[in-house]
Amino acid sequence: MRINHPLVGSMVALITPMLEDGSVDFNALKTLVDFHVDSGTKAIVSMGTTGESATLNHDEHVEVMQKTVEFAQGRIAIIAGTGANSTTEAIELTQAAKDIGADFCLLVTPYYNKPTQEGLYQHYKAIAEAVDIDQILYNVPGRTAVDLSVDTAVRLSTIDNIIGIKDATGDLKVAQALISQCPEGFLLYSGDDATAVEFILMGGHGGISVSANVAPKQVSDAYNAAMNNDRNLAESINEKLSDLHQHLFVESNPIPVKWALHKMGKCESGIRLPLTKLSQQFQIILQQDLSSLGVISK
Structure with a gap:
């Protein structure tokens, strides 16, 4: 069911731009925020997976969120990535996000330690009770080694300030189960670019996209068409993005998307170990995608 909410449509999982020495480039961050405001992106996720949250320390994590809020100046919603x-x-990161003025928080499932479903429920419940800010669940089992079940998501959806879920499984059967079982008004987002348009056409409310870093207007247009139930238009726009959706994951995210944005002149090529710069063999492929989309000159 379509709903009226500020967080409906295309949202970007923003990179954290870095200089060659790996330090955060705040000038480039401001440029990227302005880029998304101008391109019709509905919200920016700061310090998510694509933002290299795993390699920034606590103080850096908070500073990047704070600067993103500052640069946005209320022109675009900021969703702070505060999972751990x-x-x-x-809880500490979520409280910090609230204190600096973030609009919402996105909380990835606890990674590596592989909690049970009851552990996941208690984890999210504790954060929701501790910090009075609207929160979005984030399930990406391909990275975390734990899968938030549909039953647990539905159970969590009854907590007042847990307002939605980002599902990055890419499994449309999971999407359908969430759409059919979650209560009306609970926000359902795709976190998988390749299947996002179909997710929205099925009844989802938008997507949190990696591809939107590179082609924000095209992704926004595709999602808006899907939100309007215009399958032909949504699929036509998305077809032009299909190679980009695939090739931004030829190496671990955000390696390819940071290289693409550097190629577009949006940032330097800095990235932090253990991530490395995009391999030469994939640069040629991705450059062809950028040329065909018209975001770099041929």
Whole structure:
């Protein structure tokens, strides 16, 4: 069911731009925020997976969120990535996000320690009770080694300030189960670019996209068409993005998307170990995608 909410449509999982020495490039961050405001993106996720949250320390994590809020100046919603595999740390980051003025928080499932479904429920419940800010669940089992079940998501959806879920499984059967079982008004987002348009056409409310870093207007147009139930238009726009959706994952995210944005002149090529710059063999492929989309000159 379509709903009226500020967080409906295309949202970007923003990179954290870095200089060659790996330090955060705040000038480039401001440029990227302005880019998304101008391109019709509905919200920016700061410090998610694509933002290299795993390699920034606590102070850096908070500073990037704070600067993103500052640069946005209320022109675009900011969703702070505040998940952690420690419930205490997740609460601290979520409180920090609230204190700096973030609009919402996105909380990835605790990674590596592989909690049970009851552990996941208690984790999210504890954060929701500790910090009075609207929160979005984030399930990406391909990275975390734990899968938030549909039953647990539905159970969590009854908590007042847990307002939605980002599902990055890419499994449309999971999407259909969430759409059919979650209560009306609970926000359902795709976190998988390749299947996002179909997810929205099925009844989802938008997507949190990696591809939107590179082609924000095209992704926004595709999602808006899907939200309007215009399958032909949505699929036509998305078809032009299909190679980009695939090739931004030829190596671990955000390696390809940071290279693409550097090629577009949006940032330097800095990235932090253990991530490395995009391999030469994939640069040629991705450059062809950027040329065909018209975001770089041929």
